[in-house]
Structures are given as C-alpha cells and as structure tokens.
Amino acid sequence: MFKFKTPSQKTLKTMSEVAGGNLENDxxxxxAEKIKDLTGHxxxxxTSSGNNSIFIALSAVEGDVIVPDQGGWHGFKQIAKFLKKDIVTLKTDMGLINPDYLDEIEFKENSALIYTSFAGYCAEQDTKGISKYCKSNNITTIEDASAGIGDKKHNLGNGNYSDIIIASTGSPKIINVGSGGFITSNxxxxxxxxxxxQKLSKTSQIVCSGICCELENVDEKLEVTLNATKHLKNNIDNTLHANKRGINVIIPHSNAKEISWNLKKALPINKSGFITTCPNYNRVKQKAIAVEIKNLAYECLEKEYLDKIIEEINNQL
Incomplete structure (x- = not known):
C-alpha cells in the first residue's frame, strides 16, 4: 500500500516539544530568516496559511489581478473577488504562461500576474521569461512557490525573478508542516x-518550529519528487508537458474517469489520495488523469513503487 506524505519525524518531534513549552528560540x-535566504528577498x-499569503499579496495590488486560464490555484480568483479586484484571465498553453499572450489582453496600470511555480503541478513555468516581460511592462509578478521552493536550479522561488513569493506549508506541500505559509518580497x-x-494571519511558534525543521533539506525533498515524476514521464506515453520538470503526471484521455477509478483500486493508499481526475482548473481543463506524485511519502518514491504505478497505468491506457 502507498502512503500519503506527512511531516518528518524530526519535524513532528520538534513541534511536539515546542507545544509542550520547550521554547528556547524565536x-x-x-x-523568516531562513526563507529570506532561500528566496533572496x-x-x-x-502566515497562518497559503491562502492567507495570497490574501496579503493581492491586498497590495492596485490594478488588475491577472490569472492563468488553467493550471493555477482556484484561490487566486476567489480571493481576488473577495477583495473586489478586477480579474483578467490569461490564455495559456495548457497552463504554461507564454509572455507573448500578455500582449493580447488589456489590464490597468500597476496590475499583478499571479501564478504557480508549476503549471498544474505538471510543468515548470518560465519564470525568467515571465519576469523579463513583466518588469518591462510594470506588472508585479506573484509566484506561488508552494511546490517549487528549494529548487536547486534556482529557477523557481527565486526573488530575482518574482517580485512577491508566496507559499503554503500545509500538507502535503514540499515544506510539510500541516498548516502555515509565508510571503516574501523586496x-x-x-x-x-x-x-x-498580516496581523490577522499570525501563526504560532509551533508551526514556525516545524517550518525551520522542514527547511533543512527542502532542496533534497523537491529533487527526489522531481526525479520520481521524470521517471514516470519517461515510461508512460502521451503525458502532458513530458519534457518539463514537474511534481505530478497528467495524462489526457477521453476515458479519464473510469481509468482513474480503476487506478485508485489498483494503487491503494493509506489516506487521502494521489489519483485525481480532470477537467480541473487547478490542473488542466480537459479530460485527463492526474497522478499526484507530490502527495506520496518519500519512501514511496523509490523505484519499486514508481514501477508499480507505471505498470498499472500502462495496463489501463
């Protein structure tokens, strides 16, 4: 049986000790200092959650909020609406942002583009290209790096490219504490x-202690997840954005619902799930199966588990 990703034992132990009153550090x-070092901001x-980080970031936007037409996070639109911001939808290449498409839309001065490090968790965004265009056109870039923080290539979660970086540290994110988040900027x-x-989004020393622990090897955890996803993409036909780095695998298919159901039975997991079905704004807006590698415990990212996933998927397609 596969296992759902949970915080490390060291993280849980540290949080438990802090909850018990062992509070020697701030x-x-x-x-905050570790995250500044990581992002360069x-x-x-x-913050208390990823959505609260989004709330803070969008509160600072004076113009329109530009969101991708798919492959983002539904909270972008929900929070922008709550804040009474005008929303502009940007056409994408199945979630991937092409800066040229920004020339095709109209938006006010001092607008912001908000997007995730990976389109639908499946494909790495061109943060450099996006940044270059947006800096030249007075568009603030807000990167949700919940899935991209700790990138060893320094393409994602990099303050040189993104004006504001936000993240969730809830489960099952790369920084996996169960709750919390952060926001950074220059x-x-x-x-x-x-x-x-910010004051309304205050979190606890317990959560912060967990974040400190999870940050110790965040780059390795992301790298393991990227490599596991690459192994699946290399061994399954017709995956979306097959040559792009990502932390899940999306397979377009007209019979996605039935295949997903069969895969859930063939690949049981101890709680929650790692097989989902599209269309879904947070992934892609077409029929597809999404294999959420990011949801799996790191022990289940070893080759024997991955090969079992590959075998079952190839049997179903």
Missing amino acids: FEAEA DHAKI NKESFDNTKLP
Whole structure:
C-alpha cells in the first residue's frame, strides 16, 4: 500500500516539544530568516496559511489581478473577488504562461500576474521569461512557490525573478508542516501597506518550529519528487508537458474517469489520495488523469513503487 506524505519525524518531534513549552528560540524570526535566504528577498512574513499569503499579496495590488486560464490555484480568483479586484484571465498553453499572450489582453496600470511555480503541478513555468516581460511592462509578478521552493536550479522561488513569493506549508506541500505559509518580497511598501491582513494571519511558534525543521533539506525533498515524476514521464506515453520538470503526471484521455477509478483500486493508499481526475482548473481543463506524485511519502518514491504505478497505468491506457 502507498502512503500519503506527512511531516518528518524530526519535524513532528520538534513541534511536539515546542507545544509542550520547550521554547528556547524565536522560531518565527528564525523561519523568516531562513526563507529570506532561500528566496533572496529582503522581507519575509510567516502566515497562518497559503491562502492567507495570497490574501496579503493581492491586498497590495492596485490594478488588475491577472490569472492563468488553467493550471493555477482556484484561490487566486476567489480571493481576488473577495477583495473586489478586477480579474483578467490569461490564455495559456495548457497552463504554461507564454509572455507573448500578455500582449493580447488589456489590464490597468500597476496590475499583478499571479501564478504557480508549476503549471498544474505538471510543468515548470518560465519564470525568467515571465519576469523579463513583466518588469518591462510594470506588472508585479506573484509566484506561488508552494511546490517549487528549494529548487536547486534556482529557477523557481527565486526573488530575482518574482517580485512577491508566496507559499503554503500545509500538507502535503514540499515544506510539510500541516498548516502555515509565508510571503516574501523586496518591496517594503507592500509589507507596510498590508499590516492589517498580516496581523490577522499570525501563526504560532509551533508551526514556525516545524517550518525551520522542514527547511533543512527542502532542496533534497523537491529533487527526489522531481526525479520520481521524470521517471514516470519517461515510461508512460502521451503525458502532458513530458519534457518539463514537474511534481505530478497528467495524462489526457477521453476515458479519464473510469481509468482513474480503476487506478485508485489498483494503487491503494493509506489516506487521502494521489489519483485525481480532470477537467480541473487547478490542473488542466480537459479530460485527463492526474497522478499526484507530490502527495506520496518519500519512501514511496523509490523505484519499486514508481514501477508499480507505471505498470498499472500502462495496463489501463
């Protein structure tokens, strides 16, 4: 049986000790410093959730909020609507942002583009190209790096490319604490102008201690997940964005619902799941099977488990 990803034993032990009153460090300050080092941004704030990080980031936007037409996170639109921001939808190549398409839409001055490090978790976004276009056109870039933080290639979650970086540290993210999140930026004004939502999003020393632990090897955890996904893409035909780095595998298929159901029975997991069905705005808006490698415990990313997934998928297709 496959296992759903949970925080490491060291993380759980540390959080338990802090919950029991063993509080020798200011873990919130320590976590913020570590995240600043990781992103290269000057300012960082630990938040109570990824959605609260989005709320803070979008609160600072004066113009429109530009969102991808698929492969993003539904919270982008929900929170923008709540904040009464005008939303502009950007056409994508199955979730991948092509900066040229930004020339085809109209948006106000001081608008912001918000997107995830990986389109639908499946394909790495061209953060460099996106950044170059947006800097030239006065568009703030907001990268949700929940899935891309710790990138050894420094393409994702990199403050040189993204004006604002946000993330969730809930389960089963790369920084996997069960709750919490963060926001970083070099723009001090963005932080100064959003003090109220920051105050409302305060988290605990318990969560911050867990984040500190999870950050110790976040790059290795992301690398293992990327390599596992690559192994599946190399051995399954017709995967979406097959040559792109990602942390899940999406397989377009007209009979996606039935195949997904069969795979769930053939590949049982101890809780939650790792086989989902599209169309889904958070993935792609066409019929497809999504294999959420990011949801699996790291022990289940070893070759024997991955080959079992490959075998069952190829038997169904």
